[in-house]
Amino acid sequence: MPTLLETDAVLKRGLKALAKADPVMARLAAEGVVPQLRKRPPGFEGLAWIIIGQQVSTASATAIWGRLRSILEPATPERFLSLSDDELRMAGLSAMKVRTIRTAAAEIVEGRLPLDRLHELSADEAHDLLTRVKGIGPWTADIYLLFCLGHPDAFPGGDLAVQEAARIAYDLEKRPDAKALTALAERWRPWRGVAAKVLWAYYRVAKAREGSPVT
Structure with a gap:
């Protein structure tokens, strides 16, 4: 059974593992891109x-x-x-x-x-x-x-904001589609959900730098 993203301690553990596995995630963490725990009722x-x-x-x-x-x-x-x-x-x-x-x-x-x-x-x-x-x-x-x-490894590869954040963070020529982004996300297992949260947080930072509205 996976350890659910229910506390800041679990989130921090996931962030530490991502930084160790992926230099881009380490750079985002060093830049202060830290996601927040957000949860809706299950069921x-x-x-x-x-x-x-x-x-x-x-x-x-x-x-x-x-x-x-x-x-x-x-x-x-x-x-x-x-x-x-x-x-x-x-x-x-x-x-x-x-x-x-x-x-x-x-x-x-x-x-x-x-x-x-x-x-x-x-x-x-x-x-x-x-x-x-x-x-x-x-x-x-x-x-x-x-x-x-709060599943730590759930990954919404089809989310446009996550795709765009990945394009910017990884300096890709074009925004990856769901298949390409899901393939990229393999390096983040079993913390793909935390990586998605990082990318959502980075999307807001990147758009703010560009002066673009966040939708």
Whole structure:
């Protein structure tokens, strides 16, 4: 079972291992690029929030989640399945997100998606279980594993900010795609999740230096 990113001590251990394994990570650490622990609740509530947040602004996701949460009490997959499509659409969910969360809720209730045991698995195994659910793609799976479970080796190779940060940090000719970045990330195992957090932090630093807004 992996040691989860739940304390600063674990984060620091991961940062030390990365600096030892990769001179670029060591340089970023020396420059003061230090990520923060950020975590959302694990389980159905956290997964639903991440699905809602796909391809919308943080403000919009927060507003939609607030409306949904007012009718989702308790915030369980069983309660979600009891709500009608009309109720969910009135809360602001798109038809696609209703279908995805319904499918995930059913998979959890029927025991095919054991959210309560994903932390016992490797990042790759947990990722595979999540992406078997129709509508949950690689990015959603990895963001859930990293920010809800605190899995130290979850790596969202498809995240554009992480890709751009890697391009700048490693002085690459072009922004790496998900396949290329995932290959690069092999050197960071079993702390790929910490490396992703470092790259997100570096992205903000790099954009601030350029005078570009961080989106």
